[in-house]
Amino acid sequence: MKILKLFLMTLFVPMVMLAHSLSVTSSYEDGELFIESFFGDGNPCKGCTFKIKNGQKEVFTNKLGDDGSFEQSVELKTPFDVHVNGGMGHWADLTIDGDEMEDKSESMNSLNATMNSIDETKIRQIIRSELNKQNTKIETMIAKNKSNLEKMLVGLGYILGIFGLWQLLAQRLQK
Amino acid sequence: MHISEGVLSSNIIVTSSLILAPLVINSVRKLHPHDISKVALLSALFFVISTVHLPIGVTSVHFMMLGVIGIMLGWHSFTALLIALLLQALLIGFGGISSLAVNTLNTGVGALSGYYLFKILKDKLPVNITSFIVGFVPIILASIGIAVALMFSNDDFLTVAKTALIAHIPLAFVEGIMMVFLFKTLQKYQIKGLSI
Numbered sequence: 001m002k003i004l005k006l007f008l009m010t011l012f013v014p015m016v017m018l019a020h021s022l023s024v025t026s027s028y029e030d031g032e033l034f035i036e037s038f039f040g041d042g043n044p045c046k047g048c049t050f051k052i053k054n055g056q057k058e059v060f061t062n063k064l065g066d067d068g069s070f071e072q073s074v075e076l077k078t079p080f081d082v083h084v085n086g087g088m089g090h091w092a093d094l095t096i097d098g099d100e101m102e103d104k105s106e107s108m109n110s111l112n113a114t115m116n117s118i119d120e121t122k123i124r125q126i127i128r129s130e131l132n133k134q135n136t137k138i139e140t141m142i143a144k145n146k147s148n149l150e151k152m153l154v155g156l157g158y159i160l161g162i163f164g165l166w167q168l169l170a171q172r173l174q175k
Numbered sequence: 176m177h178i179s180e181g182v183l184s185s186n187i188i189v190t191s192s193l194i195l196a197p198l199v200i201n202s203v204r205k206l207h208p209h210d211i212s213k214v215a216l217l218s219a220l221f222f223v224i225s226t227v228h229l230p231i232g233v234t235s236v237h238f239m240m241l242g243v244i245g246i247m248l249g250w251h252s253f254t255a256l257l258i259a260l261l262l263q264a265l266l267i268g269f270g271g272i273s274s275l276a277v278n279t280l281n282t283g284v285g286a287l288s289g290y291y292l293f294k295i296l297k298d299k300l301p302v303n304i305t306s307f308i309v310g311f312v313p314i315i316l317a318s319i320g321i322a323v324a325l326m327f328s329n330d331d332f333l334t335v336a337k338t339a340l341i342a343h344i345p346l347a348f349v350e351g352i353m354m355v356f357l358f359k360t361l362q363k364y365q366i367k368g369l370s371i
Contacts, residue, residue, distance in 0.1 A: 085179070087335075090269075151267050152266075154266060159222060159259065160219070163211055
């Protein structure tokens, strides 16, 4: 019975551990900057400050809204880094790649062009493209949580390795 | 509890590193090979437990178990915490390399206070009260440490320092209560080598 209790408790530990890992998604299209940040349990990063950096230079800073997002027209030069500070040591970084953005803006331009000669196939393509954007956010969140758990296991491995080697050396020196 | 990278002034970073270095060197030199596994165990405990967060209002704080680390390791707490915090900074992004010394000092001093409080109070007060104090006080001391480090780094951090201090009071109560149950369990089983 005790083993069963322990097993059930350990099932919940990773969920709690990752509840406050911070994730960020961002896009920059046609001068429109969109940032959304949320904790691992889905709660938005309310009022969190964020910075946009070009290399080491800070080019823009502001706060996320109550829904954990920010959307505004900002003149920025790609590529740039988005750094969201969730407070108490929680932060998340994301790099917006210049080439990727050019590709995206090109695809947006082509979308605008197709809107002129709209038909069902094109509408489907547009809807699929929008859904893909939403899916990317979810996939990013899942990937981030997964990698954090992996990193934690790696960390425990390092601790055991470092102290194991230390023990081995100390015992050899004693002999 | 972790102070992030790039937050602290260079004066604070250098001073804290100079204070921490002899403490860690002394601990490493005096650590008996039989105690290495205990240091590893508690380093791993801190590494894992500090990723468990307690939501408080708009922010959250994380567990630390400094009391139990302190009473089991004493001055060796600095070594255990340094390695755990280093790996957290490198792998998970909690804290940072530049703030490593300050974070280690804050948590280490908290753990050390737990060690001495336990030594002084264990024969004078009932076990429930002693264990609560040993869980409660280290968290408060560590949060005072973080607040002082932030205040001395930049005047703009005064509000953050106050928030950090207030946010840790509920955590200190929770850890105090956890320590009461932990002490009872450890006393019941009298695990060899834990000297409780």
